[in-house]
Amino acid sequence: MERYLWCRELWNRCLAACPACDAVMEGRRHTASVSAIAGGLARLRGEDEELARIAGLLHDLWAVETGIRKEHAHRGAERARELLESACSAGKTQKQSGGACCSVMGAGKEATQEELVAEENTVSFTKEEVDEICAAIYFHSDKHLVHGPQAEILKDADLLDRFLDCPDYDPGSKSTERLARLRAELGDLQLAARRLVQD
Numbered sequence: 001m002e003r004y005l006w007c008r009e010l011w012n013r014c015l016a017a018c019p020a021c022d023a024v025m026e027g028r029r030h031t032a033s034v035s036a037i038a039g040g041l042a043r044l045r046g047e048d049e050e051l052a053r054i055a056g057l058l059h060d061l062w063a064v065e066t067g068i069r070k071e072h073a074h075r076g077a078e079r080a081r082e083l084l085e086s087a088c089s090a091g092k093t094q095k096q097s098g099g100a101c102c103s104v105m106g107a108g109k110e111a112t113q114e115e116l117v118a119e120e121n122t123v124s125f126t127k128e129e130v131d132e133i134c135a136a137i138y139f140h141s142d143k144h145l146v147h148g149p150q151a152e153i154l155k156d157a158d159l160l161d162r163f164l165d166c167p168d169y170d171p172g173s174k175s176t177e178r179l180a181r182l183r184a185e186l187g188d189l190q191l192a193a194r195r196l197v198q199d
């Protein structure tokens with residue numbers, strides 16, 4: 001889980017640069033929760049738990065940083081790629097990092113990512129792993145469609161988090177088939193979400 005911890009530190013630093021408002025607090029709670037649920041689902045389904053946790057952590061980061069929901073899945077995938085590729089090219093990145101951590105929040109934040117890369121230059125992701133995480137984030141709003149295993153884990157975890165506080169949560173008709181599949185797999189969704197987030 002070394003790479004997850006690296007991403008968690010980066011995620012923390014990005015959020016720390018955001019305004020301390022309710023929306024950012026909720027974004028922090030939601031993404032941490034989705035990350036935990038996604039990890040549990042990955043274990044259940046025999047998929048890569050670390051990649052699932054990282055996708056969960058980063059999936060709404062762009063939206064939290066900018067406060068923009070429109071196209072947030074697609075823009076969030078670009079943001080995640082930028083961050084993950086900084087890990088892939090650690091070392092070189094110290095000289096090259098242009099679009100760096102929290103750059104959307106304004107000038108002066110770029111050093112954050114450079115410092116982290118300099119401190120933690122041992123983590124790396126393959127191109128396939130970065131593609132898998134970013135594809136999961138890119139497709140995560142398409143709850144009515146079925147994509148690859150990691151995308152499905154992220155979509156399900158994103159949905160399950162909404163059941164933590166609200167057993168009667170209604171995500172709308174777009175997610176009807178997904179909910180039926182999840183109930184068949186996990187039973188009561190609130191209990192499942194609570195169990196998965198604690199595991």
Ligand SMILES: [Fe+2]
Nearest residue numbers: 034059060158
């Ligand atoms: Fe989300």
